[in-house]
Structures are given as structure tokens and as C-alpha cells.
Amino acid sequence: MAQLVVTDMEGNTRTVEAETGISLMEIIRDNDFDDMAALCGGCCSCATCHIYVDEAWASKLGSVDDDEDELLSMAESRQENSRLSCQIEMTDELDGMPVTIAPGE
Numbered sequence: 001m002a003q004l005v006v007t008d009m010e011g012n013t014r015t016v017e018a019e020t021g022i023s024l025m026e027i028i029r030d031n032d033f034d035d036m037a038a039l040c041g042g043c044c045s046c047a048t049c050h051i052y053v054d055e056a057w058a059s060k061l062g063s064v065d066d067d068e069d070e071l072l073s074m075a076e077s078r079q080e081n082s083r084l085s086c087q088i089e090m091t092d093e094l095d096g097m098p099v100t101i102a103p104g105e
């Protein structure tokens, strides 16, 4: 099974099993990272699943669509490598990707 390397807001890093075909948000939430609120459940309407993706992996991800971009634009903690984890599907190509949970707003 693929793996995801997740760093929480305190800087603690854990490598977790990552089922393909589901979102990064679901993987992070289901592995008991309390920092991931994911309040809308993946409907792209809350931005509480905000993560930073390691820059070296950015080219493996799909582009940010308009809805995701609009939500991220309201986040004070947005960076160049910001994404909403509910909008990224885990694939074998993303095996080993490091992500960091962004600070809440």
C-alpha cells in the first residue's frame, strides 16, 4: 500500500498507510490527526483541510481549480504550495509524498 508522510501543526511527522482512490483529507483524518478539522467533509466549502505539499511533488498533482483557489484565497496562511487535501486523490504516483497540515485560521 502507498504511504503518505504527514507533519502536524506541532511539527510531529508520521508515515501512514494511504489507500489509493480516496482523498488525502480522508487519509489524514482517518489516521487521527486532530489538526485536520475537514468540517465540510470534502465538499470544497470550508478550507479546514488546508495542507502544504512538498514543492518537489507539485508537478504530480492536478492543478488547483477555481473553487479550490477561491477558498484558499481566503486563507491567511496560504502559501505557493497550499492545497485543499480533500481535492487531491491519493494515487500510487504520490507514494511517499510529504504534506504538512497548515495552521487553522
Ligand code: FES
Binding pocket: 025, 038, 039, 040, 041, 042, 043, 044, 045, 046, 047, 048, 049, 084, 085, 086, 087
Ligand atoms: S474538507 Fe472542507 S474544503 Fe476540504
